[in-house]
Amino acid sequence: xxxxxxxxxxxDVGPRDGLQNESNVIDKATKIELIHRLADAGLSKIEAGSxxxxxxxxxxxxxxxxxxxxxxxxxxxxxxxxxxPNLKGLQRALSVGVSEVAVFAAASETFSLRNINCSIxxxxxxxxxxxxxxxxxxxxxxxxxxxxxxxxxxxxxxYHRVNEISLALLEMGCFEVCLTDAIGVATPKRVxxxxxxxxxxxxxxxxxxxxxxxxGQALANTYAGLQAGIxxxxxxxxxxxxxxxxxxATGNVSTEDMVYMLNDLGIExxxxxxxxxxxxxxxxxxxxxxxxxxxxxxxxxxLKRSE
Numbered sequence: 001x002x003x004x005x006x007x008x009x010x011x012d013v014g015p016r017d018g019l020q021n022e023s024n025v026i027d028k029a030t031k032i033e034l035i036h037r038l039a040d041a042g043l044s045k046i047e048a049g050s051x052x053x054x055x056x057x058x059x060x061x062x063x064x065x066x067x068x069x070x071x072x073x074x075x076x077x078x079x080x081x082x083x084x085p086n087l088k089g090l091q092r093a094l095s096v097g098v099s100e101v102a103v104f105a106a107a108s109e110t111f112s113l114r115n116i117n118c119s120i121x122x123x124x125x126x127x128x129x130x131x132x133x134x135x136x137x138x139x140x141x142x143x144x145x146x147x148x149x150x151x152x153x154x155x156x157x158x159y160h161r162v163n164e165i166s167l168a169l170l171e172m173g174c175f176e177v178c179l180t181d182a183i184g185v186a187t188p189k190r191v192x193x194x195x196x197x198x199x200x201x202x203x204x205x206x207x208x209x210x211x212x213x214x215x216g217q218a219l220a221n222t223y224a225g226l227q228a229g230i231x232x233x234x235x236x237x238x239x240x241x242x243x244x245x246x247x248x249a250t251g252n253v254s255t256e257d258m259v260y261m262l263n264d265l266g267i268e269x270x271x272x273x274x275x276x277x278x279x280x281x282x283x284x285x286x287x288x289x290x291x292x293x294x295x296x297x298x299x300x301x302x303l304k305r306s307e
Contacts, residue, residue: 005231007268011178011208012038012255013047014283016083018240020050020059022287028062032069034283038237039078041275043255047102047234048080051089067096081142085116090130094137101134102178103127104144105169107162108151111182115146124168131173143169143177144210149194150185159197166202176208178234181221184214188224195228210234211253212241218253219261226267233258238280239292254293256280273299 015035019026031049038046048070049063063082070080084090084101093101105123106112112120131141148162166177179194191209198207209225210233211218222233239254259273277296284291291297 002227002229004226004265004267005229007231008226008262009045009232010043010255010258010269010271011045011047011081011232011234012043012237013210013234013252014038014237014240014255016047016050016060017234017252018236018238020057021241022059024287026059026287028065028069030283030286031066034237034279035066035070035080037275037279037282041279042269042271044077044270045079045081048082050083051092052083052085064092064096067093067098071097083144084130084134086126087129087133090134094134094139098139100140100142101130102142102144103130103169103174104146105165106146106151107148107157107165108154110153111147111151114153120165124165124172127169128172135173141174142208143174144180145169145177146180146182148179149181149190150183152183159194162194163198163201166198166207170202170206176206176232177202178208178210178232180210180234181212181218182210184212184218186211186221187215187217188220191221191224192228195225195230199228204229204231208232208234213239213251213253219257222253222258222261226265237276238284238296240283240287251292254280254296256293256296256299260295260299 015031035046035048049066050060051063052060054061079100081100082093082098084093112123134141145165151157169177207230209230211221235255235258236252237255239251241251256276259271262269277299280293280296281291
């Protein structure tokens with residue numbers, strides 16, 4: 001049996017990836033309270049917003065105000081990150097003191113055109129300027145590769161191409177590349193196949209994984225990633241999520257389910273699962289939707305039975 005990491009970093013993307021696909025407008029106060037609740041539960045890295053064109057992703061309008069509020073009440077040891085697809089988005093992020101940003105390429109040409117209106121090569125050229133400017137300002141840059149395990153338009157992707165894009169992002173200054181299953185079609189077999197290629201040229205400490213749970217495989221895929229030595233994973237509180245540009249994509253693996261599994265595996269993460277469950281139940285109620293975390297619902301039921 002493979003040796004699993006002793007410690008895992010969880011990046012909760014709920015306030016960005018989780019909320020961006022909601023149809024009803026979510027007010028700033030609710031977003032800020034969600035972020036503060038996640039921080040109080042022990043999350044040390046939270047994706048708090050996105051500096052994209054608000055006409056394309058309306059839920060991310062007002063990210064400047066959110067980051068200004070966070071900087072005024074920032075807790076030591078917590079990193080609030082933001083997506084910045086271009087120099088304009090980066091300048092917006094810099095104006096409110098964001099300390100870590102992310103750029104997002106794609107593993108398929110069609111998804112790249114649908115998502116950020118340019119080819120993969122054009123996106124990488126754009127990101128070179130974003131990375132150079134951010135690094136000059138002392139801002140860390142994370143790289144995402146969407147559809148690294150399957151595309152909603154082209155179906156299969158070339159894992160060797162994923163490796164090439166990952167190397168390009170690292171060479172331009174990204175400290176880490178997060179391989180993303182944006183539509184949730186991956187299985188442990190696919191994860192093993194992808195990582196067997198990518199880890200031949202990139203060390204596991206430079207890689208992260210981001211799974212959606214469309215086919216119910218996200219936790220199994222996470223375990224496959226752990227077995228391969230990956231120790232950074234994106235999750236979303238209450239399993240919130242989706243992608244406006246990926247038809248059929250559902251929510252991310254829930255932070256609660258991930259923490260429940262890590263607790264049983266004895267892997268350190270620093271997160272209080274009871275506070276997570278309370279937060280997941282709360283945000284689900286705020287959104288008027290059923291609570292989608294399996295572990296969260298089970299733990300709530302257990303709590304009610306003991307009362």
